[in-house]
Amino acid sequence: MREQGMLIVVSGPSGVGKGTLCNILVSKVEDVFLSTSATTRLPRPGELDGVNYIFMSHENFEDKIKKGQFLEWAKVYTNYYGTPKDVVIKKLSEGKDVILEIDIQGAAQVKKNYPEGIFIFIAPPSIEELEKRIIKRGSDTKDSVDLRLKCAKEEIQAAFDYDYVIINEDLDTAALMLQSIVLAERCRVSRNKKKLLEIKGGSQL
């Protein structure tokens, strides 16, 4: 087992398919833990507390901000989203890779605090395609769709500060790319120095 896991931030515009890709990753690759965000927004149909999100009141969320209990948090539109710090730190120390599926604002905060994290940007093939997907998802009003698209154009600029970009045109291909990035990063020499020393020193030749 590895001594320390990797912190992997998966971000991108709203509606781009981050959640689906992260769920596929967790189902296919061992020792990957998907962090559950906390939010003050209302559950969508079918969403479960503690599974999709940790749903909490505005009051409770703001109290935790004051106590410094979030790895990152952001107010997006009218709601708070954030990553509770304690579970992430614990999983990393157990050698698990922790995936944070978070918005661009949150990712920028994590980058400031954890520059050694791996930052992956999920981009739509085009703004037009993103619009179709958000409308198809059906959870946004017309005004909300327009706001999300306006933000998306600005948000794509943020991709230039990331390590990797995956253009989510075909889901299977995008999922393979995400898996590949995680597996490749595990092969970095900087993460395998101890193993290399063992191999080198393990012989009596």
Added chain:
Amino acid sequence: MREQGMLIVVSGPSGVGKGTLCNILVSKVEDVFLSTSATTRLPRPGELDGVNYIFMSHENFEDKIKKGQFLEWAKVYTNYYGTPKDVVIKKLSEGKDVILEIDIQGAAQVKKNYPEGIFIFIAPPSIEELEKRIIKRGSDTKDSVDLRLKCAKEEIQAAFDYDYVIINEDLDTAALMLQSIVLAERCRVSRNKKKLLEIKGGSQL
């Protein structure tokens, strides 16, 4: 199509399985071109000129060295090995990723001339396991096996200068790791700036 391919150097001790891994990679991933090395050593049974190696005389090889026609070359034990420059440059400019499966000395030369290359070290799970594999391959005398193993211990030290290390314990896993590194590197933001600008600017919003 990408404008410029990646130069990917796969190296490691003799007998570690570099060749097998590179062949699997080429069969599984599109737009990957395996460079054929030139050598002055004699063909092993079943090896074909222009397929496994470009076999050439010592005289011919030394003439090409003088003319600067190798990307890297090295004298290993008693024979020359080298990578003819022209084909590699052409394939990279066509947007193909070029794999150089070369020894440690050659890789060090490429690193000096092409620091933007991707350097992957294939390591054995242990020196003892490497010994078994070299003996099993059956193409070396007892003295030659001993020499290869002595070099291997020194060569593993070189891994610390590489970008990635793959420990070739299980062939399928190692092949997946090699594929993952190539696919992940294609997702680097630095290699996708043009695409990102297109996505960002492609809307009339």
